[in-house]
Amino acid sequence: MYCVGDFVVKPNTGVCKIDEIVHLNPDGTEEKEYYVLLPVENEKSKMFVSVDVDRKRLRPAMSEEEARTFMREIPAIDETKIPSDKLREQQYKEAFRTNEAGALVGVIKSLNTRIKSRIAIGKKITTTDERYLHQAEKALYTELAFSLKTDYSKIRKKIMEMIEG
DSSP states (O other), X not given: OOOTTOEEEETTTEEEEEEEEEEEOTTSSOOEEEEEEEETTOTTOOEEEETTOOTTTOEEOOOHHHHHHHHHHGGGOOOOOOSOGGGHHHHHHHHHHHTOHHXXXXXXXXXXXXXXXXXXXXXXXXXXXXXHHHHXXXXXXXXXXXXXXXXXXXXXXXXXXXXXX
């Protein structure tokens, strides 16, 4: 169980601060405990997440040391393997559901390779690829920028340099 003041990562939201833990009775049956989360990107926003959620729904945000270690490991992380174009979007969604930073790197690498190859043969970037690349970058770079106490654009530039070699 997390404590008030902890920073956690929620899929599709990013880094959030646990502002409080409250008891609610939303369905009229029994009272349950909920985390009140404030996304660091928008502290005016507030969300409630059951304390009973599994690890895939919430995980601790990386510490500064963990983020530095993770950054060193990025070159060794493989692209997300996409068995067929029909399964592409499903694979991207699954990577987000894992709530693991390494899975996001795999998606970013895969999409960068795909985008480069499409451009090389004169094709446009698909809306789906563009959307998932943006989501993966936002989720990963926001957490790393938060953990390393730096700017999103600096993290993006550094990771792109690593990916592109």
